[in-house]
Amino acid sequence: xxxxxxxxxxxxxxxILWVILSGAMALTFVVLLFLPYSGTGGDTLSVYSAMLWCGxxxxxxxxxxxxxxxxxxxxxxxxxxVLQVISALF
Numbered sequence: 001x002x003x004x005x006x007x008x009x010x011x012x013x014x015x016i017l018w019v020i021l022s023g024a025m026a027l028t029f030v031v032l033l034f035l036p037y038s039g040t041g042g043d044t045l046s047v048y049s050a051m052l053w054c055g056x057x058x059x060x061x062x063x064x065x066x067x068x069x070x071x072x073x074x075x076x077x078x079x080x081x082v083l084q085v086i087s088a089l090f
Contacts, residue, residue, distance in 0.1 A: 030054070030083055033083060
C-alpha cells in the first residue's frame with residue numbers, strides 16, 4: 001500500500017489527467033467557435049474563453065514535458081486567439 005496524499009496529484013507535474021482535462025475543454029471551445037449559431041462565435045467572451053482554455057492546455061502540456069508552464073500558457077493563448085480570428089472569417 002502506498003502512502004500518497006491526495007494533494008500530491010495536483011502538484012505532480014507528471015499527472016497526465018490535467019493535460020487531458022484542459023485539452024478537452026480547449027477542444028470544446030474551439031469546436032464551438034466553428035459551429036454556426038452556437039452562441040460563442042460572435043461574442044467577445046469567446047476570445048477570452050478560447051485564449052484561456054488553450055493557454056491552460058499549453059501550460060499543463062509544457063509542465064508535463066518539464067518545460068516552463070508560463071511559456072506554454074503564452075503559446076496556448078496565442079493559438080487560441082489565432083483560432084478565434086480564423087473562426088470569424090468563416
